[in-house]
Amino acid sequence: MEGFIEMKGLKIAIIGGGSSYSPEIIDGFLKRSEELPVSEIYMVDIKEGQKKLDIIGSLAKRMIERAGLDIKLVLTLDRREALKNADFVVTQFRVGGLNARARDERFPLKYGILGQETTGPGGFTKAMRTIPVILDICKDIKELCPDAWLINFTNPSGLVTEAVLKYTDVKCIGLCNVPIHMQMDVASMMDVPFKDVFIEFAGLNHLVWGKKVWVKNKDVTKEVLEKSLDGDVLNMKNIYNLKWDPDFIRALGMLPCPYHKYYYMTDRMLQEEQESAADPKKGTRAEQVQAIEKSLFELYKSPDLNTKPKELEKRGGAYYSDAAVSLISAIYNDKNDIHTVNTLNNGIIRGIPDNSVIETNCLVGSRGATPLSLNGDLPIEILGLIQAVKSYEVLAVEAGVTGDKNKALLALVNHPLIPSVDVAKHLLHDLLELNKDYLPQFKDK
Numbered sequence: 001m002e003g004f005i006e007m008k009g010l011k012i013a014i015i016g017g018g019s020s021y022s023p024e025i026i027d028g029f030l031k032r033s034e035e036l037p038v039s040e041i042y043m044v045d046i047k048e049g050q051k052k053l054d055i056i057g058s059l060a061k062r063m064i065e066r067a068g069l070d071i072k073l074v075l076t077l078d079r080r081e082a083l084k085n086a087d088f089v090v091t092q093f094r095v096g097g098l099n100a101r102a103r104d105e106r107f108p109l110k111y112g113i114l115g116q117e118t119t120g121p122g123g124f125t126k127a128m129r130t131i132p133v134i135l136d137i138c139k140d141i142k143e144l145c146p147d148a149w150l151i152n153f154t155n156p157s158g159l160v161t162e163a164v165l166k167y168t169d170v171k172c173i174g175l176c177n178v179p180i181h182m183q184m185d186v187a188s189m190m191d192v193p194f195k196d197v198f199i200e201f202a203g204l205n206h207l208v209w210g211k212k213v214w215v216k217n218k219d220v221t222k223e224v225l226e227k228s229l230d231g232d233v234l235n236m237k238n239i240y241n242l243k244w245d246p247d248f249i250r251a252l253g254m255l256p257c258p259y260h261k262y263y264y265m266t267d268r269m270l271q272e273e274q275e276s277a278a279d280p281k282k283g284t285r286a287e288q289v290q291a292i293e294k295s296l297f298e299l300y301k302s303p304d305l306n307t308k309p310k311e312l313e314k315r316g317g318a319y320y321s322d323a324a325v326s327l328i329s330a331i332y333n334d335k336n337d338i339h340t341v342n343t344l345n346n347g348i349i350r351g352i353p354d355n356s357v358i359e360t361n362c363l364v365g366s367r368g369a370t371p372l373s374l375n376g377d378l379p380i381e382i383l384g385l386i387q388a389v390k391s392y393e394v395l396a397v398e399a400g401v402t403g404d405k406n407k408a409l410l411a412l413v414n415h416p417l418i419p420s421v422d423v424a425k426h427l428l429h430d431l432l433e434l435n436k437d438y439l440p441q442f443k444d445k
Helices: 022-031 046-068 079-083 097-110 121-143 157-165 176-190 221-228 245-253 258-264 265-277 285-301 309-316 320-332 380-402 405-414 421-434
Strands: 012-016 037-046 070-074 088-091 150-152 172-174 195-206 207-215 335-342 359-364 370-371
Touching: 012 022, 012 079, 012 421, 022 037, 022 046, 037 046, 037 079, 037 320, 046 070, 070 079, 070 097, 070 172, 079 121, 088 121, 088 221, 088 320, 097 121, 097 421, 121 150, 121 157, 121 421, 150 157, 150 320, 157 335, 157 359, 157 380, 172 335, 172 359, 172 370, 172 380, 176 195, 176 207, 176 245, 176 309, 176 320, 176 359, 176 421, 195 370, 195 380, 207 221, 207 258, 207 380, 258 265, 285 309, 320 335, 335 370, 380 405, 405 421
Parallel strands: 012 037, 012 088, 037 070, 088 150, 150 172
Antiparallel strands: 195 207, 195 359, 335 359, 359 370
């Protein structure tokens, strides 16, 4: 294989190994065994996750045995053991678990504000819990595996990746399954192979647009936009399936990602959240996921199951393995493939800081991710929203690292989904109180 370097056994450390997503990434390594010589996979979790880790680990062992591969699988609560001499570290953890996510989604609703896992006050809260942990992990990486690549799938991926790249010198690339999901959906709607679809992505994590869509050498953007007006197309399992307004999509002339519905249809998305949260048969998305996970782990327990189950797609992580493992392969094999990832802006999007993180198409090889130059400046109709959300993100990262409550307040005030200082102050008070056990950086401040 051209560009293929000498084969050696790779050690992979998966932090958050007890996640219900783990069969996805195990499946990805097994499918790419010929190009990725993985010899060890360490799956690590915390004490509270031991039960889930054991279930996932047993399934992973059955998957490896079915594939007939000689891969040593280790389940551990010792993060340092997992990280020692690792070649790649994958982070996919959730501080506080789904119970914390459920609180994130509920507490803003009483103020008439969207409660969502990765954006708005819910996403801010998740970032505040996560940033101290990821920085602690990075300290261990620098000591125990300083040459390793950190592939971050932990949400909010853009914010977490920005914290790592600003405050450590760990080699890190942020990953999200939204771009690959959109590319898969376009391939399906156009009835063409996935490899024939190219989307010019630009924006931020969960705020990314497809500026142009190509099938081989043909610009099919307008055709894809028309097909996407059906609410069942270009949506994800974890987002309420509202149909796009045809006039708006045609005026925009670009492909929005599913998360844009929180910004472009805020009132209707809020109404759906409030109604769902008030319905004991539905609940918030986190509460729905808890039910999905319960049934998933019952499936995972079956000694007859030795493949990734189809039901995992309901969890919202579809194509995660394709995105994560193909990215790792591109780095290891110096492929110089194009991947859509979260990395430093470095002048690609003008009007936001160079040292902030964006989501865009990058050339990925052994040196990491090199963003591709965009075809001209971003249109004014999307640049303003990017700048507003990036202002929030820059402040949020600083607040998450330093525990500065003034920065936290300013971050919330700058978020487009929060209407006033008064509401921001209430939200900040509530989230600090609800999460006091998970926010060491804010103590005594």
